[in-house]
Amino acid sequence: VPAAAVSSSSPPPRQQQQQAAAVVAPSPADDKVLVSVEVLLHATSAARHSDVQAAVERMLEARSLSYVDGPVPIPADNSFLIENVKRIQICDTDEWVENHKVLLFWQVKPVVHVFQEPGEDDTLSSFNEWALPAKEFDGLWESLLYEVGLKQRLLRYAASALLFTERGVDPCLVSWNRIVLLHGPPGTGKTSLCKALAQKLSIRFKSRYSMCQLIEVNAHSLFSKWFSESGKLVAKLFQKIQEMVEEESNLVFVLIDEVESLAAARQAAISGSEPSDSIRVVNALLTQMDKLKSWPNVIILTTSNITTAIDIAFVDRADIKAYVGPPTLQARYEILRSCIQELLRVGILTYPQGGSVPCILNYSTLKEKQHCPEAAEPNGSFHFSSLLYEAAELCEGLSGRSLRKLPFLAHASVANPSCCDASTFMHTLIQTAKREISESR
Ligand code: ADP
Structure with a gap:
């Protein structure tokens, strides 16, 4: 335990107090030294951060110890903290220690910061979800400026695809699909255009579909973050999407950004420069996408920053491919x-x-x-x-x-x-x- 018990009860000489203030940030109110105390909550904790903060402040007030960087044990009789808190840590006193001073409890004003570790669902942060129409996409379509015709062409394509589906056109007789690929250099608005398109369609088809959702998956972050757990998480994500599409009054947009990283990961796995895990993830993702395609109420929107051919089965079959270049x-x-x-x-x-x-x-x-x-x-x-x-x-x-x-x-x-x-x-x-x-x- 880094914090040692202190029995001193006499106040510090004024001079020493002032030195203390010079070494670590002083609190202007009462000359005490501000020390950060970080409190990490369990992922499962639902406690209000302000309640935890108050409880930790009370706990710290009750202990007569010196302040040194490191963990503070949670008192065994404090069931609220035991239940909710994973770790309490004193930080930033090292400057003080370097000056061979002991920071005693009455010199300190602890500043408690409460935060929470991500739960299992948060590890799915490689995807975002919106109910459409969403307020944050209001005006996005209008803010995107391209040569005349590009936006209209996209809108008409997607609207026709949805209409064919709605009227039950037999795909053996007339074939079409609901995959859009926008490709071009970075920063040309492809991702924004996909989101704006989904927003527009959700408004146009409001009478047919009572609910519209947009799920955004960043293919690149899929690999950087999801490695160990990736297969399981892809399955979980698609199970969620599956549940959405099974409800036929839902219209679901799945946006996969930087789709070329799927092809790159597969290539790297084949050449042995990446663990074979990644090939399983790519394949799982492509299989799931393929399955999803057969649902009439899904539109798959993909973007890619590379302009050469992308070797991915489902992108090959994209009906709607548009090059989005630098602005004219x-x-x-x-x-x-x-x-x-x-x-x-x-x-x-x-x-x-x-x-x-x-x-x-x-x-x-x-x-x-x-x-x-x-x-x-x-x-x-x-x-x-x-x-x-x-x-x-x-x-x-x-x-x-x-x-x-x-x-x-x-x-x-x-x-x-x-x-x-x-x-x-x-x-x-x-x-x-x-x-x-x-x-x-
Ligand atoms: P990309 O997906 O192609 O990298 P983004 O969709 O992330 O590009 O674009 C980033 C931002 O750049 C957009 O939100 C938009 O504000 C701006 N932008 C890019 N291209 C255009 C454009 N043609 N017209 C208006 N704004 C644009």
Whole structure:
């Protein structure tokens, strides 16, 4: 037991107390030293963290021991703590100890942090689940900007697939499936587009399906996290999905991200560079996916960051394959425009000289006006939009994800961020774009 009993009852000399405060963080209120006490709850504990915190504080108050880094035994007669707490640990006193001081209980104000170890279900954190339509995906579809037609094409494909199913079209006569593959470079919005598509469809088919769910599985994390237990967990996950699809008024979307890691893991297992466990997991997953396909109320959405052929059986059979590339000039302009509008909306950007909020022209209007010189009055919306256009031109090759960060980076580099006029900001945005582009090469 690292904590030794102390019988001292005399208060410390003032000088020693002050030294103590200098070594470990002092508590301004009463000159005591703040010491962190970490309390780990059992995975099964349902106790409120505030109750545990209070109980630990009482327990610590009742003991007259010195404080040294290490575990604190839980008193055997404290059934509440015994039941709920796995470990109590004193932390961060080492600085004090290095200075050859003993930290006595009356010098200390313990700061108790309660946390819980993950339960079995939390180890399934390689997947997420949403009931659709979900509030957090509201507006996502509209925020994704691509060349004209891509989103509509996806929506029509998926809607036709669901309609064929609903009308009971015989798959021996007309074949179709409900597998979507979006592939392209990272950060081009593939995952977001899958989620937005599921959200749109859940709204469109509300009258046919009373419940819609989206399950997101990250194929990559499947391998990094699930190794020892992976087979069992894949089975458990799919059993859950199976239960959902058996209810025919449910529409279930299964999103598998970074699907190429399945093929990579299989390849690595064949060449012997990864344990053969992984091949079992991949195969289990593919078998389960294959089984799932036969259910009419499932749509499987997959994404891949590689653009070459992916050697995975079910992806081969994807009907809907779409390449999602880096944003075009128009998409880049519109992405940046939506960012600037948002910053104006919340007042982070202001119009020059306190004027009214400038209307930033949309791409096609700007294009039309580029041919009529009278549009170019200073500080008008054309001037403003042209600066934005310049930034969008510079950003060729940046992903949508990088573009959405650009205004943030630009803001972080303006000299006076609390009063940021939109015109000056545009110039900073252009500089930031130049920097980002040169760093990304
Ligand atoms: P991926 O799955 O392709 O790596 P994500 O879906 O994770 O990409 O995209 C990350 C974020 O980048 C999106 O949530 C979105 O904010 C932004 N983004 C990417 N591409 C676009 C785009 N074409 N239009 C608008 N925003 C985009």
